Amino acid sequence: MYLLGFDIGSSSVKVSLIESESGKCEASAYYPKQEMKITAAKAGWAEQDPQLWWENTKLALAEVMRTSCISASDIKAIGISYQMHGLVAVDKNKNPLRPAIIWCDSRAAEIGNKALNEIGSDKCLSHLLNSPGNFTASKLKWVKDNEPEIFEKIYKIMLPGDYIAMKLTGEINTTIGGLSEGMFWDFKNNATAQFLLDYYGFSSDILPEIVPTFSIQGELTQKAADELGLVPGIKISYRAGDQPNNALSLNVLNPGEIAATGGTSGVVYGVSEEVKFDPLSRVNTFAHVNHTTELNRLGILLCINGTGILNSWLNKQVAGGVVKYPEMDKIAAGVPIGSEGLSIMPFGNGAERVLQNENPGAAVMNLNFNIHKAAHMYRAGQEGIAFSFKYGMDIMKGIGIHSKVIRAGKANMFFSPVFRNTLATTTGTAIELFNTDGSIGAARGAGIGAGIYKSAEEAFSNLKKVEVTEPDLKNEQAYIDAYNVWKEDLHKLLGK
Numbered sequence: 126m127y128l129l130g131f132d133i134g135s136s137s138v139k140v141s142l143i144e145s146e147s148g149k150c151e152a153s154a155y156y157p158k159q160e161m162k163i164t165a166a167k168a169g170w171a172e173q174d175p176q177l178w179w180e181n182t183k184l185a186l187a188e189v190m191r192t193s194c195i196s197a198s199d200i201k202a203i204g205i206s207y208q209m210h211g212l213v214a215v216d217k218n219k220n221p222l223r224p225a226i227i228w229c230d231s232r233a234a235e236i237g238n239k240a241l242n243e244i245g246s247d248k249c250l251s252h253l254l255n256s257p258g259n260f261t262a263s264k265l266k267w268v269k270d271n272e273p274e275i276f277e278k279i280y281k282i283m284l285p286g287d288y289i290a291m292k293l294t295g296e297i298n299t300t301i302g303g304l305s306e307g308m309f310w311d312f313k314n315n316a317t318a319q320f321l322l323d324y325y326g327f328s329s330d331i332l333p334e335i336v337p338t339f340s341i342q343g344e345l346t347q348k349a350a351d352e353l354g355l356v357p358g359i360k361i362s363y364r365a366g367d368q369p370n371n372a373l374s375l376n377v378l379n380p381g382e383i384a385a386t387g388g389t390s391g392v393v394y395g396v397s398e399e400v401k402f403d404p405l406s407r408v409n410t411f412a413h414v415n416h417t418t419e420l421n422r423l424g425i426l427l428c429i430n431g432t433g434i435l436n437s438w439l440n441k442q443v444a445g446g447v448v449k450y451p452e453m454d455k456i457a458a459g460v461p462i463g464s465e466g467l468s469i470m471p472f473g474n475g476a477e478r479v480l481q482n483e484n485p486g487a488a489v490m491n492l493n494f495n496i497h498k499a500a501h502m503y504r505a506g507q508e509g510i511a512f513s514f515k516y517g518m519d520i521m522k523g524i525g526i527h528s529k530v531i532r533a534g535k536a537n538m539f540f541s542p543v544f545r546n547t548l549a550t551t552t553g554t555a556i557e558l559f560n561t562d563g564s565i566g567a568a569r570g571a572g573i574g575a576g577i578y579k580s581a582e583e584a585f586s587n588l589k590k591v592e593v594t595e596p597d598l599k600n601e602q603a604y605i606d607a608y609n610v611w612k613e614d615l616h617k618l619l620g621k
Contacts, residue, residue, distance in 0.1 A: 126577065127151070127200045129186070129359075130568030133178050133207040133285050134367065135171075135227055136160045136389050140185040141564035142193050142200070145577050148587040150565055151195060154188035156181040160437075164224065169231040169475060169484065172224035175213050175288050182289065186353055197355045203293065203345070204363035204571030206370035206563040207286030209306050212264040217280045219291060223272065226264045227285075229390070229430055231476035231484055233263035236270075237308075238482065244324055246404070252311045253318060254423070256406035259476055261307030262318075266325045281333050286364050293361050294343025299333040305412040306366050312400060315418045338414050339363055339574035362574030367563055368392045369414045369424050374566020375532040375559055376585040378415050378422070385531045385556075387538025390474070391432030391510060393518055395425045395526035407479045407520050414570070415581070425526050427517035431474035431487060432510045433537050438473075439506045443499050454541045457504035462547075462600060463607030464505035466491045468614040471509045479517045483619065490614045504543060511547035512611045518552055528554045534562045535591055545594040550604040558592040 126146070132139040139155040161181065164172045190197065210228040215221055226232070237258040241249050249256055257263050261284065269276045283291065284307065287299045304310040304317065309332060311318040322329055336342045345359040365373065372384040372394050380398045385391070398421045402410050413422040436453075440446060444453060472480065473487030489502075518528060531548075533539045535558040549556050569584045571577075578584040597604070 127195055128568040128572045128577070129200055129203045130564040130566065130571065131182055131203065131205050131289060132367065132562070132564035132567060133182070133205065133289055134388070135163065135173065135208045135229070138178060138181040138185050139562070139564040140182065140189050141562070141568055142189050142195060143565060143568045145201070145572050148569070152189040152193035153564060154185045154192070156184040156188075163227070167232075171227050171230040171475065173227050175221050175225050175285070178285060178289060179292050183353055190354060200355065200359055201577060202360045202362045202571035202575035204567035204569070204574065205286045205289055205361070206365060206367050206567040207284060207289065209284070209366035209368060210260055211285045212261050212268070213283040213285060213288045214265075214268065214275070214279045215281055215283065216278050219297070222275050222278055223268070225285060226267075229475040230264065231259055233267045234259040234476045234482045236266050237263035240321070240324060244320065248320070250402050250404065250406070252313045253308050253321070254312055254400065254402040254410035255308065257308050257321060258406060258478065259482060262309055262321055262325060265327065269326065279331060282331055283333060284366070286366070287333060290342060290361055290364055293345055293349050295346050296343045297333045298336045298342060300338045300364055301335060301416065302338055302365055302369055302412040302414060304332070304335070310412065338365055339570065341575065360571070360575045363567060363570035365414045365570065366411070368394050368426055369411065370563050370566050370570065371534070372396065372424065373414050373570055374534065374561045374563055376581065376588055377532055378413070378581055383526070383528050383531050385514070385533045387432050387510070387533070387544070389432070389434045391429040391514060391538065393427040393514055393521065393531070395521060395528070397423045397425055397526065399525065401425070401524045403520060403524055405481055407481055408517060408524070409478060425521055425524065427514070427521055428478055429471065429510070429513045429517065430477055431471040432513075434474050435469070435471040435487065435506050435510060436538065439502055443502050450540070453503045454543060456500045457507055457541075457543045460500050460504040462603040463610065464501045464508060465496055466493070466610065467497050467501045467505040468611045469502070469505040469509035470615060470618055471506070471513055479513070479520065480619065485618050488618050490618070507538070507541055507544045508547050508607060509611065510538060511544050511551065512608050514548055515551045515608055516612065516615070528552060530554065531556045533558055535560060536562055546597055547604060549594045550596045550601055551608045553596050555596065556594040557590055560589055560591045
């Protein structure tokens with residue numbers, strides 16, 4: 126018996142196939158092999174064609190099926206992980222009316238700030254647990270204000286994972302977690318956030334029907350099965366945003382547990398049972414995958430937009446694309462801690478929530494032509510990413526999220542010893558790496574939702590730890606000094 130996980134990212138779509146009893150991943154593939162196209166007609170904008178996600182899902186799945194040699198009839202369930210906060214708007218024929226406005230698009234930040242001021246921060250934070258900010262509801266308001274002819278044609282809005290689920294099942298639905306990440310969920314009333322819908326002038330009819338995160342959310346249609354090379358009737362039984370799903374993939378489900386990622390963007394995600402929020406909305410609170418109206422399980426999310434994308438930029442623009450990432454890591458490790466005074470601010474990928482939605486852009490500071498070389502740039506970039514995590518994690522401490530251990534998949538930025546050592550030592554937190562990822566987590570989630578696993582404990586009973594990075598106590602002061610220099614430079618950049 127096999128389970129499929131689809132991870133719909135902004136850079137690529139990854140598909141994994143696991144054997145349910147052993148948890149062994151039989152095959153994984155991602156498409157495109159280069160980064161997926163993001164269109165930016167104006168500075169701060171970021172859009173993708175939803176059809177790209179579907180086409181790349183088909184290509185990745187086809188490779189998985191070829192390499193695994195598994196019969197499609199042995200696949201029993203599909204789970205979906207997806208890039209959070211995107212806006213997909215479809216008409217009555219279920220066709221997209223415009224490109225999706227994705228997570229790193231910052232055009233709606235001022236709309237959200239205005240809503241916070243006019244509705245009142247106390248009401249927004251106590252009900253939404255966040256500012257309306259640059260989230261999906263505010264993006265929809267931008268469409269209403271700037272593209273009224275499109276807004277009038279909207280039948281339903283969806284998140285990227287809802288769109289893929291619709292392509293699989295023909296049904297339009299979403300989850301409480303999905304509504305919470307779009308600012309459509311009222312935690313105080315355990316219902317859709319009618320006060321924000323009224324303020325923005327949206328009918329509640331525009332929202333999809335709600336289904337549980339772990340449940341039979343639909344079945345694969347004949348049409349979708351024909352396109353995917355599968356058999357109809359496979360259960361679609363799990364759906365979650367990429368960061369809650371990443372936490373699930375690492376078996377982070379209970380209060381006090383913390384997960385992290387370092388892909389295009391970087392995230393630290395802690396679970397709480399208390400309804401808490403940051404008064405300045407620099408870190409955000411959403412319904413976790415196992416949150417219900419009876420049991421509070423909330424994800425406190427720190428997001429840094431410019432992490433892996435900074436490392437990718439350095440690889441392409443400084444290394445010329447000819448130095449592989451592992452070699453960059455080795456070169457960076459040869460530079461002293463603190464990069465001899467060079468600081469890089471990784472804030473070049475849209476408005477940053479941790480900076481109260483300011484968009485200062487990336488910056489290279491204290492560059493000395495007589496001292497600094499490409500190696501310093503590589504290290505300063507990785508240190509800057511780790512320091513931005515530390516900066517945000519200090520904010521998380523203020524609302525009760527204290528890290529003792531960070532769990533992460535061995536992927537992306539967490540491949541780098543420089544990044545891991547810097548993060549572990551400046552935060553005083555051990556980093557545990559596991560051989561898993563979002564697509565594998567989504568497959569396990571599908572097994573839970575379809576009842577193939579009796580519990581999350583059973584689903585993750587064979588999750589294996591592969592590496593641990595402890596804080597470097599011998600060099601702790603050097604790391605802390607470097608962080609303090611970086612923090613001072615950040616405040617200069619922000620004019621503080």
